[in-house]
Amino acid sequence: MSRHSQEDHTAGQLRVLQSLSRGRLLSRVVRWLTDTHGRGGRSILDSSLDIIAGDRSSVSVTSLVGALMLRGILEMGTRAFGGSLADIRENLSNVLFRRALSSVITGLVDFGPQRPFTPGAPFQVVWNVTRTCNLRCKHCYENAGRRGRDELDTEQALRAIDIMADEGVVFLAFSGGEPTLRPDILTLIRRAADRGMYVAAATNGTTFADRERVRRFKEAGLSFAQISLDGVNAETHDSFRGVPGAFARTIEGIKNCVAEGLFVEIAMTVTHYNLHEVPKAIELAERLGARWFMIYNFVPIGRGAEIADADLTPSEREELLRLLWDRISSKSDPGAMEVLTTAPQLGRVPLEAARDSTLPGCQTGEMIFPTHFSNARLPSQMTRLSEFIGGCGAGRFYLAMEPNGDLYPCVFFPHTPEVRIGNILHDDLHKIWRQSGVLRMLRDKDLLKDHCGSCENRYVCGGCRARAIQYFGDLLAPDPGCKYNAAAWNALRTGEMLAVTGLGIQRTVSH
Numbered sequence: 001m002s003r004h005s006q007e008d009h010t011a012g013q014l015r016v017l018q019s020l021s022r023g024r025l026l027s028r029v030v031r032w033l034t035d036t037h038g039r040g041g042r043s044i045l046d047s048s049l050d051i052i053a054g055d056r057s058s059v060s061v062t063s064l065v066g067a068l069m070l071r072g073i074l075e076m077g078t079r080a081f082g083g084s085l086a087d088i089r090e091n092l093s094n095v096l097f098r099r100a101l102s103s104v105i106t107g108l109v110d111f112g113p114q115r116p117f118t119p120g121a122p123f124q125v126v127w128n129v130t131r132t133c134n135l136r137c138k139h140c141y142e143n144a145g146r147r148g149r150d151e152l153d154t155e156q157a158l159r160a161i162d163i164m165a166d167e168g169v170v171f172l173a174f175s176g177g178e179p180t181l182r183p184d185i186l187t188l189i190r191r192a193a194d195r196g197m198y199v200a201a202a203t204n205g206t207t208f209a210d211r212e213r214v215r216r217f218k219e220a221g222l223s224f225a226q227i228s229l230d231g232v233n234a235e236t237h238d239s240f241r242g243v244p245g246a247f248a249r250t251i252e253g254i255k256n257c258v259a260e261g262l263f264v265e266i267a268m269t270v271t272h273y274n275l276h277e278v279p280k281a282i283e284l285a286e287r288l289g290a291r292w293f294m295i296y297n298f299v300p301i302g303r304g305a306e307i308a309d310a311d312l313t314p315s316e317r318e319e320l321l322r323l324l325w326d327r328i329s330s331k332s333d334p335g336a337m338e339v340l341t342t343a344p345q346l347g348r349v350p351l352e353a354a355r356d357s358t359l360p361g362c363q364t365g366e367m368i369f370p371t372h373f374s375n376a377r378l379p380s381q382m383t384r385l386s387e388f389i390g391g392c393g394a395g396r397f398y399l400a401m402e403p404n405g406d407l408y409p410c411v412f413f414p415h416t417p418e419v420r421i422g423n424i425l426h427d428d429l430h431k432i433w434r435q436s437g438v439l440r441m442l443r444d445k446d447l448l449k450d451h452c453g454s455c456e457n458r459y460v461c462g463g464c465r466a467r468a469i470q471y472f473g474d475l476l477a478p479d480p481g482c483k484y485n486a487a488a489w490n491a492l493r494t495g496e497m498l499a500v501t502g503l504g505i506q507r508t509v510s511h
């Protein structure tokens, strides 16, 4: 599809979404579906989705009428993106998919058809549930070690989980510190799973060297284990993690999680310390049976600020993205491990590949659009969907929560009052999500500065906002890790940019 016809197509998709959300009759119908509550306090929207999925347990006259209207609306929406109701009906049997779709529909009504799109509630909350940790990682964003004095107690933590579940959060990831060391963690996992959320833990994996422990976590409702591995041998990993023997226990932990049938993601934070080990790390992750291999973009925050010099240059990052793209675009076995990254710039790589047919990945009639959480293969008329899903999800798809319940747009944001958006127990999450000035700013990619602001890829990427704020003290600044922002990177390196802004980290980046 040519670029012009793709743009026409996107405009058509936007028009359909606009008529769905702004057309008076349609918007009234959708508003009625989302605002009216039936049996057990569930919205008519949720019980109508149950009915379309074939689940009749909450059927009533109102929900039947709702299901009828909703079916028409879904047909219109899916057709605009080249799909059909049949495509999504298959997935509707999955409760999590229904929860996510309900959030998409609510977001369409409450926020309109923006590029990128904002759902009715955060899809995912990453909760740094404790500051306790048994390792001393060089790049720890949380500066973890000892338990914090203000951490929520069990009763408060359970209340926080209920608030998130009522609001429609789909994924809850317990992180830290080391979340598995929190004494009541199984109680919290159980409550989150019972309340219908998909439960993940981001762990250093060492405590999972005990297989019986993994079994207990799984029984409590843990579905997903994200395990950090920063090198392919003890020398690299242990020196990065600050404790000898960590590598061996982490590998054991990964094997146990795979053996117990958890969805295992191996996460590698790439810096100058381990860049050269990436290809071998991908091979190792595959051999260990991981389902995802996630390259974490380094953000120099917490203890990471002390090793800011280890950040990749824009050209090193570009080379890494190309290496990942080669791997993603040449994957032939759909069941094989997915390679992903939190660097939002990956979102522009397939679009650039489509513009330049000498690059791999665009010769097959279908295109791949990579995001943090999936490398979906879609027919070319659907690839512009990536502009709605977008790149950086801070404050749009995700929120982060601190051990005391304070909320931030992303775990990599500094803990400053300017970007703290509230507290789960003291403020209203529903209102925060709709009214926070910080979140509104993050959702509008047209506000971005310098090259990020004029970049044709800003809807699919937008740069990592955590890196922008950490380097420049400005939410809207350019992400200096991108090839298009090499001037900003060079200015940081020479100190010019710090002189201009007077903000950012207190040292310049050097090679």
Ligand code: SF4
Pocket: 344, 345, 348, 451, 452, 453, 455, 456, 457, 458, 461, 462, 463, 464, 478, 479, 482, 483, 484, 485
């Ligand atoms: S300039 Fe900004 S928006 Fe464009 S690709 Fe680079 S980081 Fe992403």
Ligand code: SF4
Pocket: 342, 343, 344, 391, 392, 393, 394, 398, 410, 411, 412, 463, 464, 465, 466, 467
């Ligand atoms: S700021 Fe955005 S791109 Fe950066 S880590 Fe957070 S969600 Fe990801």
